[in-house]
Amino acid sequence: MFKQLKTVYKNAEFIEKSHTLILKEDEIFEAVELTHSLGGEMLLDITIIDYLDYPSPPPKRFGLVYIIRHKDFKEYIILKTYLSEPKCLSITSIYKAADWLERECYDQYGIIFENHPNLKRILNHWQFEGFPLRKDYPVTNGQYCTQAEDLMPEMNRRLFEKGLITKDHDDQYSESLKDLMFINIGPSHPATHGTIRNFSALDGETIVSNISEIGYLHRGFEKSCENHTYNQIIPYTDRLDYCSATTNNIAFAKTVEEMLGVTLPERAVFIRVLVMELSRVINHLVCLAAQLVDMGALTNYWYLYNPRESAYTFFSKLTGARLTNSYMRIGGMSYDLYEGYEEDLKQIIKEVEAGVSDALSLCEHNRIFQDRTQDVCPISAAEAINRGLSGPNLRASGVNYDMRTASPYYHYEQFDFDVAVGSVGDIYDRIMVRFEEIKQSVRIMKQILGNIPDGKICVDNPAIVLPPKTDVYNSIEGTMNQFKLIYEGVKVPAQEYYGSIEATNGELGFYIVSNGSGYPHKVKVRAPSFLAMSAYTSMVEGSMLADAVLNLGSINIIAGEMDR
Amino acid sequence: MELDILGDSVVTTRVDHMVNWARESSLWPFVFGTACCAIEFMSTAASRHDISRFGAEVVRFSPRQADLLIVAGTISYKQAPILKQIYDQMPEPKWVISMGACACSGGFYDNYTTLQGIDEIIPVDVYVAGCPPRPESVLDALMMIQKELQNDSLSQERKKEFTGRLDNV
Numbered sequence: 001m002f003k004q005l006k007t008v009y010k011n012a013e014f015i016e017k018s019h020t021l022i023l024k025e026d027e028i029f030e031a032v033e034l035t036h037s038l039g040g041e042m043l044l045d046i047t048i049i050d051y052l053d054y055p056s057p058p059p060k061r062f063g064l065v066y067i068i069r070h071k072d073f074k075e076y077i078i079l080k081t082y083l084s085e086p087k088c089l090s091i092t093s094i095y096k097a098a099d100w101l102e103r104e105c106y107d108q109y110g111i112i113f114e115n116h117p118n119l120k121r122i123l124n125h126w127q128f129e130g131f132p133l134r135k136d137y138p139v140t141n142g143q144y145c146t147q148a149e150d151l152m153p154e155m156n157r158r159l160f161e162k163g164l165i166t167k168d169h170d171d172q173y174s175e176s177l178k179d180l181m182f183i184n185i186g187p188s189h190p191a192t193h194g195t196i197r198n199f200s201a202l203d204g205e206t207i208v209s210n211i212s213e214i215g216y217l218h219r220g221f222e223k224s225c226e227n228h229t230y231n232q233i234i235p236y237t238d239r240l241d242y243c244s245a246t247t248n249n250i251a252f253a254k255t256v257e258e259m260l261g262v263t264l265p266e267r268a269v270f271i272r273v274l275v276m277e278l279s280r281v282i283n284h285l286v287c288l289a290a291q292l293v294d295m296g297a298l299t300n301y302w303y304l305y306n307p308r309e310s311a312y313t314f315f316s317k318l319t320g321a322r323l324t325n326s327y328m329r330i331g332g333m334s335y336d337l338y339e340g341y342e343e344d345l346k347q348i349i350k351e352v353e354a355g356v357s358d359a360l361s362l363c364e365h366n367r368i369f370q371d372r373t374q375d376v377c378p379i380s381a382a383e384a385i386n387r388g389l390s391g392p393n394l395r396a397s398g399v400n401y402d403m404r405t406a407s408p409y410y411h412y413e414q415f416d417f418d419v420a421v422g423s424v425g426d427i428y429d430r431i432m433v434r435f436e437e438i439k440q441s442v443r444i445m446k447q448i449l450g451n452i453p454d455g456k457i458c459v460d461n462p463a464i465v466l467p468p469k470t471d472v473y474n475s476i477e478g479t480m481n482q483f484k485l486i487y488e489g490v491k492v493p494a495q496e497y498y499g500s501i502e503a504t505n506g507e508l509g510f511y512i513v514s515n516g517s518g519y520p521h522k523v524k525v526r527a528p529s530f531l532a533m534s535a536y537t538s539m540v541e542g543s544m545l546a547d548a549v550l551n552l553g554s555i556n557i558i559a560g561e562m563d564r
Numbered sequence: 565m566e567l568d569i570l571g572d573s574v575v576t577t578r579v580d581h582m583v584n585w586a587r588e589s590s591l592w593p594f595v596f597g598t599a600c601c602a603i604e605f606m607s608t609a610a611s612r613h614d615i616s617r618f619g620a621e622v623v624r625f626s627p628r629q630a631d632l633l634i635v636a637g638t639i640s641y642k643q644a645p646i647l648k649q650i651y652d653q654m655p656e657p658k659w660v661i662s663m664g665a666c667a668c669s670g671g672f673y674d675n676y677t678t679l680q681g682i683d684e685i686i687p688v689d690v691y692v693a694g695c696p697p698r699p700e701s702v703l704d705a706l707m708m709i710q711k712e713l714q715n716d717s718l719s720q721e722r723k724k725e726f727t728g729r730l731d732n733v
Contacts (some may be wrong), residue, residue, distance in 0.1 A: 123677075124642070125642035132676045139675050140676065142677065142680070143641060143676070144641055144644065145641045146645060146730060148645055148646060187643065188647075188650055189625065190625045195598045216598070216640060216643045216646075217637070217638060218677050219666075219678055220676055223675055224675050242600035286603065302611055305607075305610045305611075306611060309607060309610065322604070322698065323603060323604060323696055324600060324695060324696065
């Protein structure tokens with residue numbers, strides 16, 4: 001994909017390390033089209049960079065970035081251009097995933113995407129004024145919202161496109177041709193798992209049109225990152241996908257380490273894989289527990305949630321916190337494993353296996369469970385890729401894409417495990433893929449236990465890792481080192497870089513723009529939940545209202561990661 | 565005619581005492597769970613910590629059936645009017661627990677999108693520190709509410725004087 005693109009755009013600058021091709025503004029749309037036709041079928045992310053107050057600013061203020069992955073899932077390319085004015089062409093005609101991604105760019109940076117079908121705010125509320133991620137917007141300038149947005153105009157427009165209502169000559173929408181009922185679910189409703197608002201038009205019990213409104217848990221992660229040093233960002237990453245906090249730590253730390261060009265000691269790599277797989281297990285456990293409660297199968301909640309409690313105890317022994325661990329640091333981690341961790345983990349594994357087998361024995365061959373999940377809300381493989389789904393949701397549709405095997409990192413190619421793949425892409429597949437992934441993660445953990453090499457847990461570099469406390473208290477060099485690192489942060493050379501790992505919900509990536517200081521210029525999260533939610537409407541339209549509730553549980557939306 | 569005809573089957577008490585005892589033993593929480601704290605609330609409700617030991621396991625998702633609002637998680641400015649509406653829909657008497665740093669003060673999200681504490685818009689009875697708080701802290705907050713409500717009296721107006729940022733807009 002790179003080679004062909006490079007031959008077409010000979011004059012364009014290509015940055016090898018970050019796989020970035022910098023194009024002219026008028027070339028970018030065609031380049032995206034070409035990339036798509038060359039097999040770049042998965043749009044990972046779209047983002048804008050505001051270069052105001054950047055140390056060596058390019059001639060234009062805004063940079064536009066597309067991150068696209070090839071359909072063999074081995075390589076990705078970043079297409080970048082500079083915008084002379086805040087507008088460009090929408091690529092929603094090529095990638096459906098672009099719909100919400102472009103809305104986010106408009107919301108946060110005020111970039112107009114021409115030909116976009118529904119360009120309006122997505123994360124911030126409708127009464128918000130200004131564009132918060134622009135560098136000239138003060139970070140603490142909050143704006144009160146006095147009432148929720150009326151979604152009826154958008155619904156009317158959608159119904160009109162579907163031919164369910166008509167317009168009269170004054171451009172007023174008529175009454176619906178069918179006897180439709182409108183129902184609003186959320187943002188405070190148990191079926192929405194937190195903070196999502198769904199507004200549906202029902203014909204009987206069938207959803208004919210649906211609108212999802214998100215942003216109720218938008219916490220300004222990306223803006224907050226710009227005011228913190230790299231290590232201070234670690235606690236913020238905990239709260240993205242808070243069901244598996246350490247995974248986010250690792251994704252962020254790994255990206256920054258790649259930017260710095262450092263390699264972790266073997267022991268640190270093994271510990272990271274161990275806690276990452278345990279996090280994957282407990283995230284799937286809470287997803288499945290909540291999902292089965294939605295279905296009325298309450299008993300499974302206790303079976304699946306109790307092993308999670310044991311994992312919490314392990315994490316609090318290891319890191320000091322149950323849920324939001326902040327365990328990782330740039331260049332390593334905060335603590336080594338404690339004495340007796342193996343026995344604890346073996347006990348947890350036993351409990352997880354018992355919980356999973358108990359839950360499966362209740363639902364796997366259960367007629368009610370199968371009737372409610374099989375062939376319900378399916379999404380085809382091609383559609384799922386086009387909409388940017390990843391992780392278990394994509395694999396349920398029969399796509400064998402797992403970053404742990406497609407582009408292995410941290411020795412994943414040496415572990416013996418299978419990638420769970422579904423066939424239909426319905427709710428049943430999504431649930432069963434998660435059950436299977438728990439078993440596979442347990443397999444990986446068993447291979448690690450007893451085989452963790454000795455050695456250091458952090459890189460040996462005083463410019464990245466804090467010195468031991470004995471040095472800090474007993475030598476001036478140690479004190480200075482600690483002081484400089486805490487006050488100035490880890491200095492990352494100026495560059496733009498995209499790094500990602502296979503997190504529990506899919507490909508979790510960080511696009512980081514550094515400026516040479518200890519503070520990033522910009523951090524953009526490629527959040528798998530965000531794109532899964534943008535596909536939700538297409539999955540539920542045509543199905544029953546009660547199925548839509550199950551579907552929301554099955555795609556495992558974690559609001560902290562979706563809204564950031 | 566014997567005077568103790570009713571024997572031990574009657575206990576005399578004050579009306580306030582009896583009503584408060586009933587309320588204390590059956591607080592029905594509405595969990596306004598938005599973020600990480602909601603996951604810790606799930607732990608509080610699950611079997612190891614078991615909130616039903618304190619009579620508060622009947623989690624209601626309709627504000628009209630609840631008398632204890634547990635705000636678990638970050639409240640953004642976008643979410644604020646929803647929270648306000650839920651609070652207003654709860655019948656008196658009602659109590660509010662603000663669970664976690666975000667609900668109490670905005671936590672470390674001092675930025676353009678996060679409400680800097682729910683007490684900007686609704687009154688709060690108990691603040692629980694932590695990010696997120698451990699389930700034990702939530703149970704402790706629940707017991708504080710139970711203790712506090714024993715001082716309530718039917719003869720007094722409970723309604724507090726409170727005007728939040730979203731009142732009268």
